[in-house]
Amino acid sequence: xxxxxxxxxxxxxxxxxxxxxxxxxxxxxxxxxxxxxxxxxxxxxxxxxxxxxxxxxxxxxxxxxxxxxxxxxxxxxxxxxxxxxxxxxxxxxxxxxxxxxxxxxxxxxxxxxxxxxxxxxxxxxxxxxxxxxxxxxxxxxxxxxxxxxxxxxxxxxxxxxxxxxxxxxxxxxxxxxxxxxxxxxxxxxxxxxxxxxxxxxxxxxxxxxxxxxxxxxxxxxxxxxxxxxxxxxxxxxxxxxxxxxxxxxxxxxxxxxxxxxxxxxxxxxxxxxxxxxxxxxxxxxxxxxxxxxxxxxxxxxxxxxxxxxxxxxxxxxxxxxxxxxxxxxxxxxxxxxxxxxxxxxxxxxxxxxxxxxxxxxxxxxxxxxxxxxxxxxxxxxxxxxxxxxxxxxxxxxxxxxxxxxxxxxxxxxxxxxx
Amino acid sequence: xxxxxxxxxxxxxxxxxxxxxxxxxxxxxxxxxxxxxxxxxxxxxxxxxxxxxxxxxxxxxxxxxxxxxxxxxxxxxxxxxxxxxxxxxxxxxxxxxxxxxxxxxxxxxxxxxxxxxxxxxxxxxxxxxxxxxxxxxxxxxxxxxxxxxxxxxxxxxxxxxxxxxxxxxxxxxxxxxxxxxxxxxxxxxxxxxxxxxxxxxxxxxxxxxxxxxxxxxxxxxxxxxxxxxxxxxxxxxxxxxxxxxxxxxxxxxxxxxxxxxxxxxxxxxxxxxxxxxxxxxxxxxxxxxxxxxxxxxxxxxxxxxxxxxxxxxxxxxxxxxxxxxxxxxxxxxxxxxxxxxxxxxxxxxxxxxxxxxxxxxxxxxxxxxxxxxxxxxxxxxxxxxxxxxxxxxxxxxxxxxxxxxxxxxxxxxxxxxx
Numbered sequence: 056x057x058x059x060x061x062x063x064x065x066x067x068x069x070x071x072x073x074x075x076x077x078x079x080x081x082x083x084x085x086x087x088x089x090x091x092x093x094x095x096x097x098x099x100x101x102x103x104x105x106x107x108x109x110x111x112x113x114x115x116x117x118x119x120x121x122x123x124x125x126x127x128x129x130x131x132x133x134x135x136x137x138x139x140x141x142x143x144x145x146x147x148x149x150x151x152x153x154x155x156x157x158x159x160x161x162x163x164x165x166x167x168x169x170x171x172x173x174x175x176x177x178x179x180x181x182x183x184x185x186x187x188x189x190x191x192x193x194x195x196x197x198x199x200x201x202x203x204x205x206x207x208x209x210x211x212x213x214x215x216x217x218x219x220x221x222x223x224x225x226x227x228x229x230x231x232x233x234x235x236x237x238x239x240x241x242x243x244x245x246x247x248x249x250x251x252x253x254x255x256x257x258x259x260x261x262x263x264x265x266x267x268x269x270x271x272x273x274x275x276x277x278x279x280x281x282x283x284x285x286x287x288x289x290x291x292x293x294x295x296x297x298x299x300x301x302x303x304x305x306x307x308x309x310x311x312x313x314x315x316x317x318x319x320x321x322x323x324x325x326x327x328x329x330x331x332x333x334x335x336x337x338x339x340x341x342x343x344x345x346x347x348x349x350x351x352x353x354x355x356x357x358x359x360x361x362x363x364x365x366x367x368x369x370x371x372x373x374x375x376x377x378x379x380x381x382x383x384x385x386x387x388x389x390x391x392x393x394x395x396x397x398x399x400x401x402x403x404x405x406x407x408x409x410x411x412x413x414x415x416x417x418x419x420x421x422x423x424x425x426x427x428x429x430x431x432x433x434x435x436x437x438x439x440x441x442x443x444x445x446x447x448x449x450x451x452x453x454x455x456x457x458x459x460x461x462x463x464x465x466x467x468x469x470x471x472x473x
Numbered sequence: 474x475x476x477x478x479x480x481x482x483x484x485x486x487x488x489x490x491x492x493x494x495x496x497x498x499x500x501x502x503x504x505x506x507x508x509x510x511x512x513x514x515x516x517x518x519x520x521x522x523x524x525x526x527x528x529x530x531x532x533x534x535x536x537x538x539x540x541x542x543x544x545x546x547x548x549x550x551x552x553x554x555x556x557x558x559x560x561x562x563x564x565x566x567x568x569x570x571x572x573x574x575x576x577x578x579x580x581x582x583x584x585x586x587x588x589x590x591x592x593x594x595x596x597x598x599x600x601x602x603x604x605x606x607x608x609x610x611x612x613x614x615x616x617x618x619x620x621x622x623x624x625x626x627x628x629x630x631x632x633x634x635x636x637x638x639x640x641x642x643x644x645x646x647x648x649x650x651x652x653x654x655x656x657x658x659x660x661x662x663x664x665x666x667x668x669x670x671x672x673x674x675x676x677x678x679x680x681x682x683x684x685x686x687x688x689x690x691x692x693x694x695x696x697x698x699x700x701x702x703x704x705x706x707x708x709x710x711x712x713x714x715x716x717x718x719x720x721x722x723x724x725x726x727x728x729x730x731x732x733x734x735x736x737x738x739x740x741x742x743x744x745x746x747x748x749x750x751x752x753x754x755x756x757x758x759x760x761x762x763x764x765x766x767x768x769x770x771x772x773x774x775x776x777x778x779x780x781x782x783x784x785x786x787x788x789x790x791x792x793x794x795x796x797x798x799x800x801x802x803x804x805x806x807x808x809x810x811x812x813x814x815x816x817x818x819x820x821x822x823x824x825x826x827x828x829x830x831x832x833x834x835x836x837x838x839x840x841x842x843x844x845x846x847x848x849x850x851x852x853x854x855x856x857x858x859x860x861x862x863x864x865x866x867x868x869x870x871x872x873x874x875x876x877x878x879x880x881x882x883x884x885x886x887x888x889x890x891x
Contacts, residue, residue, distance in 0.1 A: 074808060078832055151831065157853055163842055165852045168830070172864050256865055276694055276865045297887040304889040390492060412586065412882055413569065414496055424581055424885025433890070434583045434881060435575050446590050446878035447674055447694045448866040460864035463852060464830055467842025469715040471722040472851070 058238070062246040065201055066253035068231030069174045073199040075229050077171050081148040084195055087226040088144035092137040094222035095187065095215070099133045105214035106183065113207050125182045126208055136187045136215075139438070143191045146437040149456045150197045153464065163470050167461040171197030173255035175458065176247055177440075178203045178269055180261035183211040189260075190219055190233045192440050196458035199232050201247065201254065205261070206239035213237045248273040258453075260441050263368075278453065280418075280444035282368040283313030283396035285426040288385040288411070290402035291324035297423060298401040299333050304425040305399065307340050311370050313442065314397050314429040318365060318375040320385045326378045327353055334376065342372045349378035365392040382407050386414050393417060395444040397429040418444050418451035476656070480664040483619055484671035486649030487592045491617040493647050495589050499566040502613055505644040506562035510555040512640035513605065513633070517551045523632035524601065531625050543600045544626055554605045554633075557856070561609045564855040567874045568615045571882065581888050585879040589615030591673035593876065594665055595858075596621045596687055598679030601629040607678075608637055608651050610858050614876035617650050619665065619672065623679070624657035631655050666691040674866075678859050681786075696871065698836075698862035700786040701731030701814035703844040706803040706829065708820035709742035715841060716819040717751050722843040723817065725758050729788050731860065732815050732847040736783060736793040738803045741767070744796045748772055752794065760790045767796035783810040800825050804832050811835060813862040815847040836862050836869035 095102070106128040113123050149169050156166035175198050177189050186204060193200035204212040216235040224230055236243045248257065251274040258278050259269040266279050287305050289298040305316035321329055326349060334344050334354045344350075345364050346357035357376070364375050365388070379385050382400075389398055399421040400411040408422045419429040429452065431439025436454030443449040449457040513520070524546040531541050567587050574584035593616050595607050604622060611618035622630040634653040642648055654661045666675065669692040676696050677687040684697050705723050707716040723734035739747055744767060752762050752772045762768075763782050764775035775794070782793050783806070797803050800818075807816055817839040818829040826840045837847040847870065849857025854872030861867040867875040 074834075077834070159851070159853060163846065168838075170834070170864075173834075255863070271692070274689070276863070278865075294887070300887060300889055308890050416492075416495070416588070416591075417880065419881040419883060420586075421883035422885055424883050424888045425890050427890035428581065428883060428885075428888065429881070433577070435577055445673070445694070446588075447696075450878045451881040460868045462835065463837040463847070463869040465837060465839035465842050465846060467840055467846075469712070469718060470842040470846065471718055472726050472843050472845035 058240050058242050059246050061238070062236065062243055063250065065231070065234045065236065066174070066247070066250045069199040069201050069234045070253045072229040072231035073171065073173045076194070076199055076232055077150070077197050079197065079228070083226065084148065084197070085144040087223045087228050088140050088191055088195065090226055091187070091191065091219050091222040092140035092144075094218045095133055095137045095140070098214070098218045099130060102128055102133055102211065102214050102218070105210040108210040109208050116207070118207060122207070126211070128183055128211060132184060136184050139184070139188050140191045143195050143438055146195065146455060148195065149459045161470050162468060164466040166464050168464045169456070169459045170462050172458055172460055173198060174253060175200045176203070176254045176257040176275065177201070178244060178257065178259045178261075178265070180205040180265060183208050183215055185260065186212050186215045187219065188438070189440055190216070192438055192455060192458060194223070194228075194232060196455045198458055199234065201234035201236065203236040203244055203247065209237070209239055244269070245272060248275060251275045258441055276447075278441065278443050278445075278449055280313065280396065280442050282394050283315070284317045284366065284368050284392060284394040285314055285397040286318050286320055286389050286393060287316050287399045287401065287426060288320040288382070288389075289322060289325065289329060290382060290400055290404060290407055291322040292404035292407065293325065293401040294403055295325065295329050298329060299336065301399065301401055301423070301425050302333055303336055303340070305427055306337065306342055306374055307372070308425070308427055310372050312427070313368070314426050315370070316374060316426050317367060317369055318377060318392070320388055321376065321378050322382075322385070323349070323378050323380055326350075330354055330376070330378070337374070340372070342374060345373070345375045347377040350376045368394070382410060386411070389415055389417075396442070397421070397426040399424060399426050418442060476658050476660050477664050479656070480654065480661055481668065483649070483652045483654065484592070484665070484668045487617040487619050487652045488671045490647040490649035491589065491591045494612070494617055494650055495568070495615050497615065497646070501644065502566065502615070503562040505641045505646050506558050506609055506613065508644055509605070509609065509637045509640040510558035510562075512636045513551055513558070514555045516632070516636045517548060520546055520551060520629065520632050520636070523628040526628040527626050534625070536625060540625070544629070546601055546629060550602060554602050557602070557606050558609045561613050561856055564613065564873060566613065567877050579888050580886060582884040584882050586882045587874075587877045588880050590876060590878055591616060592671060593618045594621070594672045594675040594693065595619070596662060596675065596677045596679075596683070598623040598683060601626050601633055603678065604630050604633045605637065606856070607858055608634070610856055610873060610876060612641070612646075612650060614873045616876055617652065619652035619654065621654040621662055621665065627655070627657055662687070663690055666693060669693045676859055694865075696859065696861050696863075696867055698731065698814065698860050700812050701733070702735045702784065702786050702810060702812040703732055703815040704736050704738055704807050704811060705734050705817045705819065705844060706738040706800070706807075707740060707743065707747060708800060708818055708822060708825055709740040710822035710825065711743065711819040712821055713743060713747050716747060717754065719817065719819055719841070719843050720751055721754055721758070723845055724755065724760055724792055725790070726843070726845055728790050730845070731786070732844050733788070734792060734844050735785060735787055736795060736810070738806055739794065739796050740800075740803070741796050741798055744768075745771055748794070748796070755792070758790070760792060763791070763793045765795040768794045786812070800828060804829070807833055807835075814860070815839070815844040817842060817844050836860060
């Protein structure tokens with residue numbers, strides 16, 4: 056197979072499909088999504104058979120049990136995928152919304168209209184449920200999508216996409232609306248990333264390695280987050296029992312996620328009161344806490360810090376703790392080591408709460424809430440295709456609206472430029 | 474000079490300055506802008522002396538009179554630069570605006586806060602007034618900027634930046650808030666484009682060659698437009714005298730701009746009525762019209778079309794004319810040859826007006842108005858740093874708001890994720 060030709064054909068098909076998708080009305084898109092949900096449930100046995108092939112090769116290739124678990128499809132997971140599609144069908148359609156109409160002095164009305172982005176390249180790893188979810192989000196926002204999953208899930212993904220394509224096709228959607236690179240050739244992604252005349256944006260979702268490789272090689276704009284090095288800062292005016300709950304929840308509730316806390320920053324003024332019980336509770340829950348010198352004086356037996364630890368995204372029951380001289384030192388630490396993901400202050404002091412809200416540079420900045428809330432569902436977007444930690448186009452969870460753009464529209468009556 | 478080290482130092486300085494700028498309040502920023510305006514007027518003699526050096530080398534290097542004219546500074550132009558800065562001071566500050574606060578079921582309030590982008594790399598050609606304007610826009614939106622002007626304006630730009638820096642410094646702004654690569658080494662831009670850890674966005678402004686070179690070499694996201702191949706479509710239900718005025722204005726009022734019309738599309742149903750007088754008027758004004766076969770039958774003597782003409786941005790008194798079979802054919806033509814810049818329909822038919830508004834894919838789509846209105850001032854943004862014809866982040870004229878991002882903010886009272 057000539058891989059360059061193959062990818063170019065997919066991209067050209069997607070671009071042609073995008074023009075048709077952009078003019079599909081909400082009813083038609085929702086009908087397709089509901090049919091896709093039904094079709095997945097109806098195809099459940101076939102999907103499980105195909106998924107077993109991936110699981111077997113994965114076992115032979117020595118994939119970890121954690122990865123094999125994420126890869127596995129079963130009745131409940133397929134049902135959950137269908138529920139996801141129905142939820143997306145129920146969300147409001149962002150496309151076509153007109154806003155900010157202003158009357159100009161010459162009588163023209165100038166406003167904005169929300170339009171699809173066009174063609175989205177979505178490159179992801181492992182979990183097959185992401186396949187259905189992302190295809191559905193792109194379709195609802197009026198975009199064509201080209202999906203490229205990990206080679207470990209090739210059979211599962213091919214089967215899922217086939218089902219989705221058939222269902223969408225039966226509702227009159229062009230075949231190339233949901234494109235899929237059904238190859239394990241790594242060169243396919245490299246070819247895709249060159250096609251800036253066909254693809255409008257690339258969204259990689261997976262480990263830092265994947266995201267760096269995509270960013271470094273892409274001629275197309277990339278929406279991404281590299282990693283989540285999130286902080287909780289416990290201010291001198293914090294309600295210390297609230298701080299303990301938030302610190303515990305932010306680390307322990309699901310440590311493998313990007314919005315889990317990696318470093319706890321504690322104002323020196325309350326460190327002696329707060330740290331011993333906080334660290335005791337974390338340690339009891341199996342968390343390994345690397346402490347700064349002051350932390351280790353206050354809580355003897357706490358392991359020390361390696362030079363690089365403040366940069367680490369542990370994604371595990373492991374974290375750092377540092378005592379700082381107040382809010383400015385906390386903000387300095389975050390500016391230096393943070394990854395623009397999620398930052399929380401715990402305080403009852405209004406001025407410092409608002410200062411932190413303004414000055415911490417992250418996609419989500421919180422007062423008195425767990426970092427774990429930085430998520431499209433929790434924020435009320437209904438769904439998310441990823442979280443952006445760069446500021447261009449989207450900053451934070453990306454829902455349907457972030458899969459669209461706004462063009463200017465002008466209602467004139469013969470105006471001429473003087 | 475070690476150019477890599479030099480550019481890296483500028484970028485690191487800008488990143489540090491950006492953090493300070495982000496927390497500057499509106500009053501402080503406006504004071505600096507007004508002082509910069511005064512300082513430019515006070516330094517007028519010095520600026521003109523430095524500008525003469527550029528004009529002399531330009532003349533020796535054989536630059537065209539048009540370029541030399543754009544390069545020239547005089548009393549009136551310096552006054553105009555100062556007026557521009559005062560206008561930017563008078564615009565509302567986008568930074569810190571909080572919007573879309575929603576109450577979540579668990580009692581958290583989730584909203585968005587507008588924040589600066591950070592560090593902007595601005596790479597431009599020729600006109601020295603762009604220097605002051607872009608520095609002022611970036612500063613007002615709370616961003617640090619690194620400017621790189623064309624080598625033909627190096628003395629003028631160095632002088633302008635020195636004046637602006639001194640004035641901003643006197644109002645307490647860090648020196649690196651307005652950075653400037655005072656070198657004519659082309660490698661400087663290449664080094665700049667690698668520094669994705671320091672610079673958040675690059676905005677090139679100039680010819681297509683500059684913009685392509687920046688886009689192809691940048692590791693940093695780029696906001697740009699390549700060219701403006703804009704169309705006016707005269708529908709069968711157009712008011713034909715309005716269509717004639719709009720067609721004439723769109724081409725002739727200032728043909729060297731990106732929002733001037735390059736191709737006139739005419740519905741076959743009105744071509745015989747409309748085209749003879751339209752082409753006569755254009756021709757009388759010195760416009761060379763390349764016509765399709767039907768055009769040439771209707772208006773004998775019209776020159777023909779070369780295969781590539783529909784892709785051309787003439788930037789001159791030259792254009793194409795094509796007769797099409799109604800609105801779908803017009804939209805097909807625009808989809809194939811358009812550059813996502815500006816598209817206008819002239820019609821009295823509501824359904825077709827709205828169809829065109831929805832389906833034409835461009836940064837500005839207009840009903841019954843000249844394409845020449847696609848401009849930040851004309852649209853009421855107050856000022857513009859450029860026009861984006863890609864959909865990510867900004868689509869159309871970019872004003873102060875487009876130089877910012879929105880982060881999520883959360884007002885909690887101890888919420889934990891379950």
